[in-house]
Amino acid sequence: MDSQPVHMPCPTRFAVDRLRSAGLRPTRQRIALAGLLFAKGDRHLTAEELHDEASGAGIPVSLATVYNTLHQFTDAGMLRVLAIESSKTYFDTNTSDHHHFFIEGDNEVMDIPMGSILVDGLPNVPEGMEIAHVDVVVRLRHKG
Amino acid sequence: MDSQPVHMPCPTRFAVDRLRSAGLRPTRQRIALAGLLFAKGDRHLTAEELHDEASGAGIPVSLATVYNTLHQFTDAGMLRVLAIESSKTYFDTNTSDHHHFFIEGDNEVMDIPMGSILVDGLPNVPEGMEIAHVDVVVRLRHKG
DNA sequence: CTGTGTGCAAACTCTTTGCATAAGT
DNA sequence: ACTTATGCAAAGAGTTTGCACACAG
Numbered sequence: 001m002d003s004q005p006v007h008m009p010c011p012t013r014f015a016v017d018r019l020r021s022a023g024l025r026p027t028r029q030r031i032a033l034a035g036l037l038f039a040k041g042d043r044h045l046t047a048e049e050l051h052d053e054a055s056g057a058g059i060p061v062s063l064a065t066v067y068n069t070l071h072q073f074t075d076a077g078m079l080r081v082l083a084i085e086s087s088k089t090y091f092d093t094n095t096s097d098h099h100h101f102f103i104e105g106d107n108e109v110m111d112i113p114m115g116s117i118l119v120d121g122l123p124n125v126p127e128g129m130e131i132a133h134v135d136v137v138v139r140l141r142h143k144g
Numbered sequence: 145m146d147s148q149p150v151h152m153p154c155p156t157r158f159a160v161d162r163l164r165s166a167g168l169r170p171t172r173q174r175i176a177l178a179g180l181l182f183a184k185g186d187r188h189l190t191a192e193e194l195h196d197e198a199s200g201a202g203i204p205v206s207l208a209t210v211y212n213t214l215h216q217f218t219d220a221g222m223l224r225v226l227a228i229e230s231s232k233t234y235f236d237t238n239t240s241d242h243h244h245f246f247i248e249g250d251n252e253v254m255d256i257p258m259g260s261i262l263v264d265g266l267p268n269v270p271e272g273m274e275i276a277h278v279d280v281v282v283r284l285r286h287k288g
Numbered sequence: 289c290t291g292t293g294t295g296c297a298a299a300c301t302c303t304t305t306g307c308a309t310a311a312g313t
Numbered sequence: 314a315c316t317t318a319t320g321c322a323a324a325g326a327g328t329t330t331g332c333a334c335a336c337a338g
Contacts, residue, residue, distance in 0.1 A: 062295045086233040116267035123260035129284040140273040
């Protein structure tokens with residue numbers, strides 16, 4: 001019956017399709033990184049974290065390529081950059097409009113559940129400007 | 145009548161007092177930097193900007209000292225650090241609770257007038273955590 | 289094949305640090 | 314005098330870039 005033999009596992013298929021529709025050539029490294037990024041729900045990663053994860057998964061990819069790839073994905077609208085902490089760039093796999101917890105000390109980023117925060121009374125924007133985005137970061141610390 | 149001759153201009157006096165009450169020795173450099181920072185209302189500066197400004201004002205101070213001083217002022221509660229853009233640290237002379245515009249392209253930071261923004265419906269905070277701070281950044285772009 | 293992507297290493301930016309010198313009290 | 318701050322230069326983290334080689338179409 002199966003006249004179209006499938007040689008690749010499903011996550012790879014998924015990644016390949018996503019890359020193609022973004023106009024990016026599905027190379028080994030991009031497929032692998034997309035697989036890691038988009039397989040398990042929303043994630044917030046630095047380039048270094050993703051690089052470590054790839055290495056750990058037996059995918060040899062250079063840090064430079066991880067950076068390049070993350071920026072390509074960002075330009076293609078598959079990722080969003082978070083400016084939460086100076087000195088480290090976090091990439092968010094959830095590109096929809098939402099906000100974040102940042103846990104000081106642990107340097108961990110978490111999504112704030114949609115709809116549970118409300119920003120109101122936005123101020124008048126200066127002449128000739130428009131709002132590109134509103135970012136809310138709720139910084140948490142350990143109690144005690 | 146004036147039995148206490150005043151040899152220093154007023155801004156210096158002010159800076160010296162501020163430094164003393166923060167427990168910081170009022171050195172030439174600290175006095176000069178405090179003068180620049182706190183003389184003209186609320187400001188949002190990077191270390192490099194302040195360094196340039198000091199140099200321009202004929203105050204020779206090294207960039208390393210500017211960084212050290214900004215951190216000492218921050219620890220003393222005289223400044224706040226803004227994490228608005230990756231790769232650059234902005235120091236805010238307004239330590240009260242308020243939010244910011246960030247103009248993309250120009251990389252300029254502006255205060256949002258107090259009370260003109262309202263964050264409501266803060267989400268439940270995870271167990272054992274408390275809110276340290278809520279930061280709202282309204283990112284603006286030039287229209288057209 | 290042809291063009292694009294990758295890896296490596298070097299460059300670059302921002303920031304911190306160590307140590308001898310200078311300044312404050 | 315005694316202590317603390319400063320300047321310089323070097324080190325350090327994170328990120329980017331240039332160029333030869335490798336891979337996808």
